[in-house]
Amino acid sequence: MPVTLNMNMAMPSWFDIIGLSLGSQEDETGIKQAAESVKALTEQEVKNGIPSNRIIWGGFSQGGALFLYTDTDRTAEAGRRRSSQLRASFPWGPISGVNRDISILQCHGDLGPLVPLMCGSFTAERLKTFVNPASVTFKTYGGMMHSSCQQEVMNSKQFIDKLLPRID
Template sequence: MCGNIMSASLPAIVPAACRATAAVIFLHGLGDTGHGWAEAMAGIRTPYVKYICPHAYVLDIFYYTPPSEIHNGLRLVRWPIKALIDQEVKNGIPSHRIVLGGFSQGGALSLYTALTTHQKLAGVVALSCWLPLRNSLSKSMISNNKDISVLQCHGEADPLVPLIFGRLTVEKLKVMLNPSNITFKTYSQMPHCACPEEMMDIKQFIKKQLPKIN
């Protein structure tokens, strides 16, 4: 859970313990697969929530990547995410009952997707990441997710994606979205990975954004 790769195999899934009325789609980081995060999600699972952790295609979207390549890569890789959302809608879970999230590169992609998709989502969990193309994004580009809730988390000792990237991202998000819906949490001495405190914060955010329904 401390890295980022993506292969085209079927996603790792943690099924709901009862009838699934909500879903979380969580994207891993570079050099990783969905299996590690599926195991992590199983540890904080909510009974009526289905957790989907796809294995992504290789994509490098760090800040030093040329902007044109970032844009083209994001545009291409965003479609499988849209397809996953559409599939859950077909399965009976509306998009507004779906939280999109990710770690590092996966978190960057989840933020970018939430801001640019027409699918209304329940929320975004963005871990140890940044907002790609933040200088070219504007309020006018956001359609159905202007009031989306975002949980952004970052380790204060992250050597790969420095904390300043997270701070710049949350500043931009508060300009583009309703600032009262943006939560930014940092974790002392945490490097480029997750910690138990962070996982509990994620669990509480998911329960709040995806409350139980009859």
């Protein structure tokens, strides 16, 4: 889709990104539409026979933030994921029910100029105020920019293996 921050050129994106500063306007309508799409995808998988407790959501950057937004929405089903951050449109505030105990792995490089480590740390600390703090894991990776590294991939694999033991 066309993204404002990318000079309106098309790129893979769940919703428009207008700016990256803390005061930037957000595409609230696009964020909500993307969250509804994710919920619909999840509902379809459940209809296909996948138990909701065996569905893990994962995303990089905007995708991770979207999944955090969707899972902390008061109507979302349970899910787990890793992420970066999302600001003004995020449904900040305590939640109850099944999503209170979702497991979250949030990974962040310490050299990311696009999404500074401070933003990721802030998100992790805020998450702990409205989900079970013991269920939030925040990992940083030295020397990593807005990308991934082998250690992050291994940590993500361990996280998934712990949440989804093999079914024989």
